[in-house]
Amino acid sequence: xxxxxxxxxxxxxxxxxxxxxxxxxxxxxxxxxxxxxxxxxxxxxxxxxxxxxxxxxxxxxxxxxxxxxxxxxxxxxxxxxxxxxxxxxxxxxxxxxxxxxxxxxxxxxxxxxxxxxxxxxxxxxxxxxxxxxxxxxxxxxxxxxxxxxxxxxxxxxxxxxxxxxxxxxxxxxxxxxxxxxxxxxxxxxxxxxxxxxxxxxxxxxxxxxxxxxxxxxxxxxxxxxxxxxxxxxxxxxxxxxxxxxxxxxxxxxxxxxxxxxxxxxxxxxxxxxxxxxxxxxxxxxxxxxxxxxxxxxxxxxxxxxxxxxxxxxxxxxxxxxxxxxxxxxxxxxxxxxxxxxxxxxxxxxxxxxxxxxxxxxxxxxxxxxxxxxxxxxxxxxxxxxxxxxxxxxxxxxxxxxxxxxxxxxxxxxxxxxxxxxxxxxxxxxxxxxxxxxxxxxxxxxxxxxxxxxxxxxxxxxxxxxxxxxxxxxxxxxxxxxxxxxxxxxxxxxxxxxxxxxxxxxxxxxxxxxx
Ligand code: GLU
Numbered sequence: 301x302x303x304x305x306x307x308x309x310x311x312x313x314x315x316x317x318x319x320x321x322x323x324x325x326x327x328x329x330x331x332x333x334x335x336x337x338x339x340x341x342x343x344x345x346x347x348x349x350x351x352x353x354x355x356x357x358x359x360x361x362x363x364x365x366x367x368x369x370x371x372x373x374x375x376x377x378x379x380x381x382x383x384x385x386x387x388x389x390x391x392x393x394x395x396x397x398x399x400x401x402x403x404x405x406x407x408x409x410x411x412x413x414x415x416x417x418x419x420x421x422x423x424x425x426x427x428x429x430x431x432x433x434x435x436x437x438x439x440x441x442x443x444x445x446x447x448x449x450x451x452x453x454x455x456x457x458x459x460x461x462x463x464x465x466x467x468x469x470x471x472x473x474x475x476x477x478x479x480x481x482x483x484x485x486x487x488x489x490x491x492x493x494x495x496x497x498x499x500x501x502x503x504x505x506x507x508x509x510x511x512x513x514x515x516x517x518x519x520x521x522x523x524x525x526x527x528x529x530x531x532x533x534x535x536x537x538x539x540x541x542x543x544x545x546x547x548x549x550x551x552x553x554x555x556x557x558x559x560x561x562x563x564x565x566x567x568x569x570x571x572x573x574x575x576x577x578x579x580x581x582x583x584x585x586x587x588x589x590x591x592x593x594x595x596x597x598x599x600x601x602x603x604x605x606x607x608x609x610x611x612x613x614x615x616x617x618x619x620x621x622x623x624x625x626x627x628x629x630x631x632x633x634x635x636x637x638x639x640x641x642x643x644x645x646x647x648x649x650x651x652x653x654x655x656x657x658x659x660x661x662x663x664x665x666x667x668x669x670x671x672x673x674x675x676x677x678x679x680x681x682x683x684x685x686x687x688x689x690x691x692x693x694x695x696x697x698x699x700x701x702x703x704x705x706x707x708x709x710x711x712x713x714x715x716x717x718x719x720x721x722x723x724x725x726x727x728x729x730x731x732x733x734x735x736x737x738x739x740x741x742x743x744x745x746x747x748x749x750x751x752x753x754x755x756x757x758x759x760x761x762x763x764x765x766x767x768x769x770x771x772x773x774x775x776x777x778x779x780x781x782x783x784x785x786x787x788x789x790x791x792x793x794x795x796x797x798x799x800x801x802x803x804x805x806x807x808x809x810x811x812x813x814x
Pocket of ligand 1: 306307308309341499512513514517
């Protein structure tokens with residue numbers, strides 16, 4: 301059975317990149333009938349941000365990505381906070397020290413800095429002069445006994461024969477070892493492990509079969525493989541997920557817009573749409589360079605979904621496949637999120653239950669936008685949603701998309717004024733009055749509004765466009781929106797009539813206007 305893990309550090313809110321990693325872990329685990337663990341990598345106390353674990357958990361819950369084991373969900377693999385697993389890291393450190401694959405270093409950070417600078421000035425890519433490697437066992441023991449602080453380093457002179465690292469998505473990594481620091485640190489002087497040691501120990505101890513993580517960890521892969529071979533352990537398989545980019549090719553960052561999942565939650569995006577968007581951004585482009593380790597002919601025949609294919613979480617699980625992920629940097633285009641959100645909404649309105657759940661959310665945002673509006677009942681808002689369907693990109697937009705359903709139209713906006721600038725007041729009044737007259741004599745809910753409009757427009761001798769603009773103006777004060785019969789259907793005959801009469805009475809059109 302496959303076992304995966306999502307291993308965020310609690311250094312702040314969950315970003316889109318983190319959610320994408322969690323999502324791919326979830327998809328792959330579910331696809332293969334396996335499980336995934338949430339592991340909190342909290343070994344760097346300087347970067348710890350209180351509240352981040354709760355934030356990460358609630359973002360995952362909102363997204364519907366339920367981990368199998370982790371904080372609050374115990375199982376055989378705990379504890380799930382690395383800070384509670386220190387004994388384990390110490391015992392692995394001991395093994396590495398005993399086998400000579402690691403050694404203690406007592407150099408102060410000042411000394412290390414000046415050594416690094418000196419080496420860099422000579423053009424060398426060596427980052428440490430291995431001074432402490434020559435200490436005798438007795439000397440080391442004496443200094444430890446005396447309480448002197450030390451760190452533990454990997455001895456990269458004593459590595460077993462290296463294999464060329466390979467990654468499921470990035471393929472074979474040539475010269476990957478070149479960027480590693482000299483004798484990387486495994487255990488810090490506060491007795492906490494570095495990320496590298498903790499990560500390989502936990503992945504092994506927890507029985508992880510596949511590591512899916514961000515591309516920023518790809519340079520660490522050779523070191524992790526070295527550690528596995530020093531310990532005589534077989535490594536899991538690795539798949540690194542490409543960095544996410546804005547449509548202009550720049551890296552996503554807080555300065556350039558929303559990157560935190562919380563921003564998307566607050567903004568009212570549907571979790572299924574967000575997952576659909578994230579999943580497909582990196583999906584479907586095949587490894588044209590043939591760089592993947594086990595490229596097989598059948599792979600090229602995989603049918604990749606287009607980046608705007610509407611897919612639910614279960615459809616994503618069904619069609620997910622690691623080799624079909626691209627190694628190219630993934631562009632996240634906000635327009636595609638809008639498209640997907642709109643269509644996920646429409647899909648969920650095919651059932652009464654779906655539309656009612658959304659009506660409740662819209663009702664809450666109408667109450668905030670228009671606190672004195674009496675039109676916030678679920679039944680009323682269901683009608684509003686039906687009338688607006690196809691125009692709603694995000695549920696949060698409903699109050700601003702069609703305020704006239706909740707409050708009286710605002711006729712003093714530039715938009716409202718522009719609508720009637722091209723007609724005379726008598727054309728306006730005649731149009732609006734004609735419809736008002738018909739509705740007041742025939743005021744029945746079964747009235748054929750579209751028939752009435754066409755009839756009266758014909759009789760008026762005015763251009764249809766002018767006639768309809770006048771009526772739309774009177775009812776909404778806005779240029780676009782649902783059809784007039786749909787608007788009347790939501791408002792009801794009495795509110796419609798009241799608006800038409802009020803509009804005429806107000807005399808909106810300046811006779812001097814052209
Ligand atoms: N703790 C790392 C992070 O938050 C994840 C590294 C990994 O998945 O191995 O980016």
